[in-house]
Amino acid sequence: xxxxxxxxxxxVAGLGTRFLPATKAMPKEMLTVVDRPxxxxxxxxxxxxxxxxxxxxxxxxxxxxxxxxxxxxELETTLEQRGKQAALAELQQDLPSAGRTSFTRQQEPLGLGxxxxxxxxxxGDEPFALLLPDMLFKARRGVLKQMMETYEETxxxxxxxxxxxxxxxxxxxxxxxxxxxxxxxxISGMVEKPKPEEAPSNLIISGRYILxxxxxxxxxxxxxxxxxxxxxxxxxxxLMQSQxxxxxxxxxxxxxxxxKIGFLTANVAYALDREDIGDDFLAxxxxxxxxxxxIDGFRIAAE
Ligand code: UTP
Numbered sequence: 564x565x566x567x568x569x570x571x572x573x574x575v576a577g578l579g580t581r582f583l584p585a586t587k588a589m590p591k592e593m594l595t596v597v598d599r600p601x602x603x604x605x606x607x608x609x610x611x612x613x614x615x616x617x618x619x620x621x622x623x624x625x626x627x628x629x630x631x632x633x634x635x636x637e638l639e640t641t642l643e644q645r646g647k648q649a650a651l652a653e654l655q656q657d658l659p660s661a662g663r664t665s666f667t668r669q670q671e672p673l674g675l676g677x678x679x680x681x682x683x684x685x686x687g688d689e690p691f692a693l694l695l696p697d698m699l700f701k702a703r704r705g706v707l708k709q710m711m712e713t714y715e716e717t718x719x720x721x722x723x724x725x726x727x728x729x730x731x732x733x734x735x736x737x738x739x740x741x742x743x744x745x746x747x748x749x750i751s752g753m754v755e756k757p758k759p760e761e762a763p764s765n766l767i768i769s770g771r772y773i774l775x776x777x778x779x780x781x782x783x784x785x786x787x788x789x790x791x792x793x794x795x796x797x798x799x800x801x802l803m804q805s806q807x808x809x810x811x812x813x814x815x816x817x818x819x820x821x822x823k824i825g826f827l828t829a830n831v832a833y834a835l836d837r838e839d840i841g842d843d844f845l846a847x848x849x850x851x852x853x854x855x856x857x858i859d860g861f862r863i864a865a866e
Contacts, residue, residue: 565718568711568773569616570685571609571692574678575602576622576669581822590625591821592696596829597837601820602628603657605696610659612707614692618665618685620678632664674792679774680782688776698770699829701836702815706771710811713747714773719807720799722750723771725817732762736796738810739763750808755789755796766810768796769817778802 579591586594592602606617621628635654642651669681679693692707700706706723714721724738733756740763741749752763772795781798788794799808818832819825834844 565715566690567613568690568692568714569614570618570689571614571616571694571707572618572620572679572682572686573602573605573609573694573696574620574669574675575625575628575696576620576672576678576681577675578672579821582826588624590621590628592625593627593631594820594826596699596818596820596826597833597840600631601699602631602696604699605694606632606659607657608700608705608707609692609694611705612692612711614707616663616665617659618667618682618691620667620669620681622669622672629666632658634658674787674790674794676782676785676788676793676795676798679795680779680785680793683776683779683782686776686779690773690775693772693774695770697819697821699818699820700771700813700815701818701829701832702813704814706813706815709746709813709815710771710773713809713811717747717807717809719809720775720778720802721747721773721809721811723769723813724766724810725769725812726765727767729759729762729765732757732759732765732767735767735769737762737764738766738768738808740766740810743809745812748810748812750803750810753796753800753803753808755794766812769813771813774799775802775806777806 575590575592577591579586582591582594593600596604609617619628639651639654642654665685667681667685669678694707702709710721710723722738727735736753736755737757738753739751741751743749753768754763778798781801782793782795785793785798788797818829820829835841
């Protein structure tokens, strides 16, 4: 019997330098894809996977994330008075229930590994999910849910992976593929930002993890790695020596919203897909000279 995963950690303390000046006073995770902040998509995905405790590792200028997951009585009263029931219902539905959120601070952005370690006292001795909110997944079944189904069979540590062109692997953590199929294969090794010719595969770790609590002790002693940051991949490499790691090549499409191109593409894909605005958005794109055929092609590819 594997131990159920009830807690999810959302590291949101990065500087978001690739989005300056937008992220000077506002967290990257509050950037919107159509009309929902990135962090809301990640919380929704976790909820769909059965998560009941949401832990945010925040930093300076991130108070607005805490406000986002709080009730806003003035706004709710105004919406009520104006008869905007649908908007009101959506706001209420987006909130985790009372007492189900925790916030802690990463006082210095020393890297993802350090941000995860900052959640150790809140998570305790339990397996937990880790979601990087700047990775957005458009999938029929949420990516974390797909991973959770595998985890229930395999236990251990589970990572979402996806294929990228071989020449792009040097920007990511890359895994080696052992026995098993796409819904769960043994990870035979992992390396952070390898040269393309030295990479064990073209499967990259793509922002969703299920981890066992032993990772915290390893992170505590983890020296700084690539980019002078405390790297989660380095600690996972050590944990691999004593625990199994399973890869899930998930079904769905990813958008790296930490990069401008990924973020803009996500906005187009999600807007075209929306029942309320998709057709109008398509018409607007045509008016600014984007060829309809190009858009149709994009739409088909996105399905
Ligand atoms: P990124 O690698 O995208 O870094 O972090 P970043 O600082 O947010 O953005 P750039 O590269 O400067 O534009 C991936 C995730 O890890 C969190 C980020 O908030 C993001 O959700 N993170 C990163 C932390 O919480 N703390 C850190 O020290 C670094």
